[in-house]
Amino acid sequence: MIQRPIPVIFQHRVAFTHGAFDPKNHTLRDLVADASALGAPAKVLVLLDAGVAEGNPRLVEKIQTYAATHADTLTLVSAPMILPGGEVCKNQWPLVEKIWQAIEYHKICRHSYVIAIGGGAFLDLAGFGAATAHRGIRLLRMPTTTLSQGDGGVGVKNGVNYFGKKNWVGTFSVPYAIINDLDFLSSLSTRACRDGIIEAIKVALIRDADFFRYLQDQGEALGRLAARPLETAIRRSAANHVEHIATSGDPFEYGSARPLDFGHWVAHKLEQISGFAVSHGEAVAVGMAIDLLYSVEIGLLDGEVAEQILDLISTVGFDLWSPWLDREELGRPVILAGLEEFREHLGGQLTITLITEIGKKLEVHEMDQTAILRAMENLRKRYSSALAVRDLA
Template identity: 50%
Template sequence: MKPLPSISQSFSVKFEYKLHFTQHLFSLENPLLVDVLKEYNGHGATKMLFVVDSGVRLGHPNLFETIEAYCGHYSKYIQLTRIIEIEGGEAGKNDRNNLARVLDGINDFGICRHSFVVVIGGGALIDMAGYAAATAHRGVKLIRIPTTVLSQNDAAVGVKNGINEFGKKNFLGTFAPPYAIINDFEFLRTLGQRDWIAGISEAIKVALIKDAGFYQYIQENAKSLADREDEPMSYVIHRCAEIHMHHIAKGGDPFESGSSRPLDFGHWAAHKLEQLTNYELRHGEAVAMGIALDVTYAQMIGLVDEKVLNSVLDVFETIGFNLEIPINKDNGIEELLKGIEEFREHLGGELTITLITGIGAKHDVHEIDMDVMRKAIARRSVAREELSL
């Protein structure tokens, strides 16, 4: 029998989604959510399953009633099935029971590929609910309503979903764009100060690797950002999200099949620090420490000068970040350094660490001088009896 020829095929799929900005999303006078649904289905009511961060409900005690009133008012377009309340933060991504609850809701209420899961919360809950939505029926539609600075400017505007497993951040995950993202600034007003400033680290990150002018704006408005002024924070969120989304579309690798991930600047250490502190560190706080560490390393190997390093440290500290890395006094440095190999595994292949050669100028390296990095960690760290905050 003669061998049969191979069959090859290629195809492309266009993805499109919008990031909307509003205030008081569930006010009866605000038609934005309904307009989003009309764009998809202008005929009849669309099923919606809401997943809400318990911390958000605590800050907005009438949220469930407000959602129910809104859906009732617009019942021609919305069929509310259930509101599921789930613990937010990294704990929500560590507990498989939370994932099961969302999947149960999708199954129990017949959420199909023409229905919507609507997740309201911080980046961790959005990651987890997005993973559930992306795997049920091979993908049901998702609307993200992020409620923290970090999720509005970074975590919720990308195409990634995931949960933590085997003690590793985002070990299980998918690439699945949402149908839409809606940023409601009103959700930010009830944030504690740690969560208000934590997300700014992601804005500093993209500014340092992509936009010197944006970095200058953050530098000039650092005190105003710390003081919770609306206008500078609104601009920082919008510009950070814009750069992030532009990178996904124009970077040529939206599903990260390669090894270079500039948007993970500072993240090899950040992910490990979150794990080592049992996620007592906010992601944004860990990112700030990771960026400070990597810029310190960049200065020590001659990529940037002392002026750049001091500028970066000063901006973070003016906003209110503590940049001292909490390490175990006995073996903390070596434990943290394990994050480099774990990061390489997460990338899948060649190690690529993004550094900078100046403000707005990224520079990828494929190996780390471990002795120099140990010294950089020592400069940035504070020895503690245990890895706790």
């Protein structure tokens, strides 16, 4: 047997800016210029989330003007290719083929760039198309939501849904770069803008107690979606995610642990049960609430600490319960199937991340379903009480 280690070093770049397609802004231009190896402008194919295009009516024009201004560095092979976004786009395999067809038609190669502009689900789709064409085209992500700028968009995963399961087909591929243009946030709906805050809370809970205290201090302002604390939360959330990817020793998840998926075994199943009517952020909020109260039930987490966290989740605008959790099959809550699906997606033994205190995590390999049900009942009662108070108001 011949055996040799193959060390590979990736550069993970995340730039923050305002007005990325202002011709005077050289962030995109310089990133492309840094890797130009052919002595000529690089070919660029832009894939654009239809929802982002609709919310930013002059965006296509701005992209074309930017490319024309910097024609010495990049060549736009066509007008931006507008494709459906949102979670439903990941259920449409023909969209992957459309991306491949565009890459083939425009002769995009490994020295070229695919620039994907959109929310997290759209980036998953576009990234999968780019990663599987020619065994990998340089991908430059431009996340446009709080959720993708602080979490999914700065990761190394791409994927689409298959067999009715989230991200069943996909790749691990470090993008050439990520550009977080914070100006995109102004075009988001309140609901979409709020979603990224929950992932900031999540990563603070498992990695960064100081960050959690900042989020507590700014809780009411974040609930109002005040620009400055929101941008700070996104930057710090992104920094924590990139730090984990770079230093965990398992960026491509060869092991059985996914610490950044705290609260996600519930969230992924809840999204699926609801037909994705529940957004990812809303589902993560509920998933975290269940896991927090579960941890209290089994004596892993102090009850007062759990209440502080639940209070912050509520303060920034999330419900702690979803009526979709009441769905049952054969007398058993459907949500419990999320445990096995979570294990199956990664393979190996079940590994669930819980927290023992703010900023510290613990990985467990089994969950007491009776304790899970008690935690859910606790949340159901809280939700019913909150509805009663709202009705009286």
